[in-house]
Amino acid sequence: MTATLVVVGHGMVGHRIVQALRDRDTGGRWRVIVLAEEPRPAYDRVALSSYVDSWDPEALALPGNDYAGDDLVELRLGDPAVRIDREARTVVTAGGVEYRYDALVLATGSRPFVPPVPGHDLPGCFVYRTIEDLDAIRAAAERARTSTAPGRRAAMVVGGGLLGLEAANALRGMGFSPNVVELAPRLMPLQVDEGGGALLRRLIERLGLTVHTGTSTESIQRDGDRLLAKLSNGTELDLDLVVFSAGVRPRDELAREAGLEIGPRGGVVVDEGCRTSDEHVYAAGEVACLDGKVYGLVAPGYTMAEVVVDRLLGGGATFPGADTSTKLKLLGVDVASFGDAHAATEGALEVVFNNAVAGSYAKVVVSDDAQVLLGGVLVGDASAYTSLRPMVGRELSVDPALLIAPEGAGVGTGVGVGALPDDAQICSCNAVTKGQITAAITEQECADVPALKACTRAGTTCGSCVPMLRQLLESCGVEQSKAICEHFAHSRAELFEIVQSTGIRTFSELVTRHGQGRGCDICKPAVASILASLGSGHILDGEQAALQDTNDHFLANLQRNGTYSVVPRVPGGEITPEKLIVLGEVARDFGLYTKITGGQRIDLFGARVEQLPAIWKRLVDAGFESGHAYGKALRTVKSCVGTDWCRYGVQDSVTLAIELELRYRGLRSPHKLKAAVSGCARNCAETPTKDFGVIATEKGWNLYVGGNGGFAPRHAELLAADLDTETLVRYIDRFLMFYIRTADRLQRTSAWIESLEGGLDHLREVVVEDSLGIAEELEAAMRRHVENYTDEWADVLGDPEKLARFVSFVNAPDAPDPSIEFVERRGQRIPVGSEERGSQPALIAGPKLEVVNS
């Protein structure tokens, strides 16, 4: 007999209930119907503010939120429950569908509280809760941007709590000057105390936000296209839009109408088993009122979800109480509060370090005998949070002042993870204790962080405990394997050392003498890259050819339909009209799709393997050479307009960019390398996202290293300032060669610098001060690279043996792959099949109709 569970609400908690039930109910006792009000399945609302980075709702989607392939779950999106009939045990949706339930869980969450200020419902007033809310704010921001109304763009956020500050940050990102209005005398009144609040305000105002505390909004009025807000302290604000973020209220209306017991300040009253006054109805998350409290955090909601599921399966789990600790980075400012942050416990003592110069504030709250840690507040530097939070409620073995004493004060800081007792909670989002984690390591043989995440769920929600997971792995004696793959027990850096010191120059010899098996798609290209970095001739010479990834093997970039793209080098992004015309002619004659790249060159797409030599013959004849877009190698050195033309430039960025690109072209490295040179501090070449970036100063050049865009963007940091050109080039030589020798496979410079013991400071010592005494060796290696450089494509065109590999079929060398077909979009050819991803273009040509001019 299958019983029916109806889950009302598909937020984070609703999703967790379904997930946990389906995980544990292996016998299929329950089938689940989820009624969701929002049009999309559960997403990570905690990370809502990150939506403004990508505007991609998919980036917030919670894993497994569509229950695809699970016949026991039915998810109804955009059809909220509107009525519960407890007697008949049915629930009716807005769409008029009726479901009978054996158990019902209310997981409706909360709604934003909008204070009844006159004008709160005018157009231009928003709340901050859902993806749709943010889309609406964005649309209004767009309208404000394009409107001709006078005045600079300004916004007001009502509420200076956690969410209010996040909203203010999002508005700042959209180009507004945000005002934050908070009724309490300080920001984040629930989490931080007066001292922390004062520092927080200073740090946040420094970022261009205006803070109004201890005041309320009196009225909002229409003023033409704009809004005029009056505050109770007399301030008047001329605004484009208003966002209310003044707390939330439980969405308990369904429960009220159904006659369930409601808490004095809202919320559906539940017992410690999360059951409401009706034994068939549960409530979990922000809608539930437990022990008179409504929790507005996801961690207690997740705990309630687990309790509900345990009860549904006949268990007796109870809600153990919640940890309301918070740690976050707001506008780059670390804020953390945990336990009894406000010293509300009778007789509690506070120890405070307030460093106004460094911009950090730390407080711990201890019991009256200073023996037990009760809570604390950290602002500006919250690094002690991960080790302090699990200590709450425990006997201290040290002077409380030592817990937060600043580094360099002559005392040890904080407490190590080893000192924590087994029942200390490491992951508070998922309630995982140190004991559970060490058991997973020692008994279930979890050997790395991903395994621990899969096994215990620790670190899967906010991620702040991941460093602790690593420490626990180490303290249990699990060495993090450096083996590059099953064929070598060495790291890439170790393999580099072996190849360099032994003089081995073939993969076969290396794997026979230092590895096992025959290699794979991980170690072969890694060794090929090492051999190339050490100058071992053409990358397609002899056995090396078999090691290369398809991109390096055909010296072009594989695209999704099996064709390749071609990117000739355009040093510094400077190109003559004649060469531009050649690119256009080649693209036209071979029917290639063209697109300008971010690295200031032109990408030609859709070339088949057997076409590549003919294409490159034309390009090489016109003076082009390989751009190495296909290799883990230097890509481009981008430049700005430069002093020849720009009114503002202070140094000749274009000439330097061209020199650097020609110097490092063809340099193989653990990952791709991108660079840029800007002629003044306006930085039009966008150096912060480059592996090395150079910005002109009045006195010379500043060198920045370790930036990257992509999946985990990071800004480059200053390595050395005001360098003359010769010193600059020397430092870049050293930096690149040191990276090539010591980085892991596919490790960008940013992650490499992070992994160095001592980080950027250590790198500076090696590169600038030559602390390891290897500078001369690194420079010599780079000299060899520069001297031995030849164009890979010109070499191939001059070598019949290599050219012979560029065929479509071994038994029909010039026959085009019949499966490659194109359609037209916006006047160019794209792979057939693309129409499923967008609008429907018409089929124009298979391979046989192609015009090939060679």
Add this chain to the structure above:
Amino acid sequence: MTALVERTETWVQVCRITALLPERGVAALLPDGSQVALFRTYDNEVYAVSNTDPFSEANVLSRGIVGDRGGVAVVASPMYKEAFDLRTGVCVDNPEVSVPVYPVRVVDEWVQVGLR
């Protein structure tokens, strides 16, 4: 493999064995328009599987890197890097997926593929 070879009646001569680089593949076009990926491993074994990568549906498997997983000869698709067992065609990373394998033999230095 033996049984498969015995059932095969039609063999297509594709190329000389010397056209295959050790530890690398080539593509060949069969009379019915289908494409086969041929590989020669370091020990001079020759394998033939469909050239179509089932994950991208592009005809690219012949351009993958050849190697071993736990001693079993595999090719890693150049598109999304899934490895396929060259003997059986089964995807090592996702055993529910596989590519067709073809009978293959070397006769007087010529590589021949059996039609299926």
